Amino acid sequence: MSLNLLIVDDSAAIRKILQRVLHQAEVPLGSVYEAGDGVEALAILKENAVDLIFSDINMPNMDGIQLLTQLRASDTWKNVPVVMITTEGSQAKVLEAAQLGASGYLKKPFTPDQIKDKIAGLV
Amino acid sequence: MTNGIGHEALAQMIRTATDDVFGTMLGMTLKPEAPYIEHVPPEHFDGVVSFIGMAGTWAGTGSICCSSQFACRLSGNFLMTELTEVDEQVLDAIGELTNMILGNVKNEVELQLGPMGLSIPTVIHGQNFAARSLGRDAWTVVPFWSGEDRLEVKMCLTAKDHLPHEGGSPRTRAFILP
Numbered sequence: 138m139s140l141n142l143l144i145v146d147d148s149a150a151i152r153k154i155l156q157r158v159l160h161q162a163e164v165p166l167g168s169v170y171e172a173g174d175g176v177e178a179l180a181i182l183k184e185n186a187v188d189l190i191f192s193d194i195n196m197p198n199m200d201g202i203q204l205l206t207q208l209r210a211s212d213t214w215k216n217v218p219v220v221m222i223t224t225e226g227s228q229a230k231v232l233e234a235a236q237l238g239a240s241g242y243l244k245k246p247f248t249p250d251q252i253k254d255k256i257a258g259l260v
Numbered sequence: 261m262t263n264g265i266g267h268e269a270l271a272q273m274i275r276t277a278t279d280d281v282f283g284t285m286l287g288m289t290l291k292p293e294a295p296y297i298e299h300v301p302p303e304h305f306d307g308v309v310s311f312i313g314m315a316g317t318w319a320g321t322g323s324i325c326c327s328s329q330f331a332c333r334l335s336g337n338f339l340m341t342e343l344t345e346v347d348e349q350v351l352d353a354i355g356e357l358t359n360m361i362l363g364n365v366k367n368e369v370e371l372q373l374g375p376m377g378l379s380i381p382t383v384i385h386g387q388n389f390a391a392r393s394l395g396r397d398a399w400t401v402v403p404f405w406s407g408e409d410r411l412e413v414k415m416c417l418t419a420k421d422h423l424p425h426e427g428g429s430p431r432t433r434a435f436i437l438p
Contacts, residue, residue, distance in 0.1 A: 148352055225367075
């Protein structure tokens with residue numbers, strides 16, 4: 138089964154690197170959508186079905202926490218797994234994301250094996 | 261000790277975070293040089309400089325600087341592509357490296373100094389420009405080498421009640437010299 142993914146990060150570099158790491162991890166990919174912030178992510182989700190979302194926390198316009206809040210409040214997207222990828226390693230941020238319904242948490246820098254393990258536990 | 265942690269301890273955090281990010285994301289090992297304390301910033305600079313702010317009970321600024329040529333090489337390794345001039349891709353990649361390295365330093369620092377928020381990085385590219393932080397505290401500077409190329413990772417921290425203005429991180433200004 139190939140996965141349709143949405144990568145949400147304000148850094149184009151990280152979006153590109155994450156796709157490269159997913160290929161290195163031999164994750165079977167279908168469509169991969171990219172968004173620069175939460176607003177763009179919601180617009181993409183309205184048009185496309187995805188199996189998994191990777192989202193940064195610190196972003197302009199709508200950050201990862203705000204995006205997660207909207208997704209979990211929606212009947213359509215409340216069950217889509219969301220993995221937060223960020224440098225924000227503080228316990229408070231991790232706890233906040235977990236309480237809001239994040240499915241996992243990955244700290245930058247990340248390795249292909251870490252990505253693979255995270256996905257294997259979710260889909 | 262002027263930064264609440266000690267310059268040596270902060271330098272070690274910078275070295276660890278830089279090694280981790282370069283080893284994991286760029287497949288590169290940098291050679292560290294002895295850290296030093298910077299009281300007076302360089303008169304002028306050519307190349308790429310990035311800044312990221314931190315704010316909490318303590319506030320600070322982290323910075324990375326290197327030549328344009330090295331910024332292209334680092335970004336090329338990061339993105340696995342050849343980059344020969346500083347463009348949007350290079351600025352974005354250097355901003356993300358700054359976010360990762362100094363974000364991880366912040367994660368260690370806040371274990372001792374309390375929670376801090378992290379700003380979105382700012383990256384500047386140019387020739388003959390100067391950058392100043394309006395805080396009065398010294399910077400802990402850790403130089404690294406990759407062949408003939410030099411990279412500096414530096415950080416300053418200030419107790420919030422010592423800041424020259426109310427709240428936030430020390431403000432940083434960059435200006436082009438005549």
